[in-house]
Amino acid sequence: MEYRPLGNSELTVSVYAFGAWQLADTAYWGERADADAEAAVQAAIDAGVTLFDTAESYAGGRSEEALGKALGTRRNDVFIASKVSPEHCLRPEMLRAACEASLKRLGTAAIDLYQVHWPCDPARFENAAAELMRLKDEGKIRAIGVSNFGARHLDAWMQAGTCASNQLGYNLLFRAVEYEAAPACRDHGVGILAYMPLMQGILAGRWDRVDEIPEMRRRTRHFSSERSGTRHGEPGCEALLMQTLEAIGALCRELGEPMARVAIAWLLRQPGVTSVIVGGRTPAQLERNLAAASLVLDDAIVLRLNAITGPLKERLGANPDMWCGETERRIH
Numbered sequence: 144m145e146y147r148p149l150g151n152s153e154l155t156v157s158v159y160a161f162g163a164w165q166l167a168d169t170a171y172w173g174e175r176a177d178a179d180a181e182a183a184v185q186a187a188i189d190a191g192v193t194l195f196d197t198a199e200s201y202a203g204g205r206s207e208e209a210l211g212k213a214l215g216t217r218r219n220d221v222f223i224a225s226k227v228s229p230e231h232c233l234r235p236e237m238l239r240a241a242c243e244a245s246l247k248r249l250g251t252a253a254i255d256l257y258q259v260h261w262p263c264d265p266a267r268f269e270n271a272a273a274e275l276m277r278l279k280d281e282g283k284i285r286a287i288g289v290s291n292f293g294a295r296h297l298d299a300w301m302q303a304g305t306c307a308s309n310q311l312g313y314n315l316l317f318r319a320v321e322y323e324a325a326p327a328c329r330d331h332g333v334g335i336l337a338y339m340p341l342m343q344g345i346l347a348g349r350w351d352r353v354d355e356i357p358e359m360r361r362r363t364r365h366f367s368s369e370r371s372g373t374r375h376g377e378p379g380c381e382a383l384l385m386q387t388l389e390a391i392g393a394l395c396r397e398l399g400e401p402m403a404r405v406a407i408a409w410l411l412r413q414p415g416v417t418s419v420i421v422g423g424r425t426p427a428q429l430e431r432n433l434a435a436a437s438l439v440l441d442d443a444i445v446l447r448l449n450a451i452t453g454p455l456k457e458r459l460g461a462n463p464d465m466w467c468g469e470t471e472r473r474i475h
């Protein structure tokens with residue numbers, strides 16, 4: 144396992160991070176066996192994974208509870224990243240209460256990386272950043288992060304305070320952050336934690352036809368706004384998406400590597416990316432995906448993947464919000 148420094152913080156984290164949303168959110172991800180979740184977390188630690196990502200909003204706090212339980216006595220061997228919801232960033236006392244509730248659910252004395260899940264009103268950034276700094280000084284959190292902050296929001300946040308990392312939705316099929324958000328992170332020395340690296344399984348080659356993709360995973364701007372669950376009002380680009388997937392699949396077959404592994408390894412070659420947060424709960428999935436941490440794609444392959452996914456990147460444009468159209472976008 145490779146480890147990289149996380150932005151300007153004192154943390155050095157594994158390039159493969161464990162996404163813990165799946166540990167508890169059965170409404171989104173379907174039924175889970177507790178034993179699988181615990182075995183996956185333990186296997187991840189055995190493999191050298193040191194970063195585990197959750198949020199107060201995942202399954203109403205049950206993801207934090209499940210992660211705390213699954214880490215058990217090995218909690219101090221790893222870093223816990225959790226997130227505060229934007230509505231709890233509006234007043235300092237709300238932020239503090241949210242942090243204390245997360246600490247309780249996780250069963251820990253400190254959260255290693257505490258992230259603002261989505262930007263709140265920038266007029267509140269200064270107060271929120273100051274309260275996070277107080278929580279850090281008190282030892283309740285060890286580093287401050289943000290998530291889903293575009294270039295403008297990140298600039299404003301860095302004027303108000305500091306952060307070590309920015310979590311961004313980033314994968315071979317969604318490269319919008321490359322236009323502005325990722326360069327802004329690099330300019331500020333903020334590490335990028337890439338989420339949805341497998342496009343929720345689509346980049347694992349699980350489905351050959353759009354109709355087979357579960358509805359919850361078919362709400363992004365790739366899909367037609369006629370599909371139920373979408374809210375972006377755009378035409379989507381389903382044919383181009385499937386052609387792109389097919390071309391990625393052909394290249395993976397040529398390499399003799401599973402698509403999920405290549406998708407993660409490609410992200411690890413992108414400038415500014417510290418770590419890739421991969422969701423998955425079964426030890427078998429984890430084992431398959433972990434191999435990505437040791438796969439180094441050479442420049443020629445990275446360039447070919449860039450070329451294959453370039454037209455899709457261009458079609459989806461610079462809006463880094465995967466789910467909302469230009470007028471409704473939450474990421475600026």
Ligand SMILES: NC(=O)c1ccc[n+]([C@@H]2O[C@H](COP(=O)([O-])OP(=O)(O)OC[C@H]3O[C@@H](n4cnc5c(N)ncnc54)[C@H](OP(=O)(O)O)[C@@H]3O)[C@@H](O)[C@H]2O)c1
Pocket residue numbers: 161162163164165172196197260290291310311337338339340341342343344345347349403420421422423424428431432
């Ligand atoms: N900051 C944010 O706003 C934000 C947003 C989304 C996610 N996140 C974080 O990022 C993490 C990862 O994102 P994500 O879970 O949404 O997307 P993801 O990592 O792209 O996809 C995870 C899903 O892909 C499937 N999968 C994983 N490995 C596979 C394999 N080898 N073969 C086939 N299918 C495979 C699994 O689906 P099944 O469970 O159906 O098998 C798994 O649940 C989350 O857990 C969360 O911690 C953050």
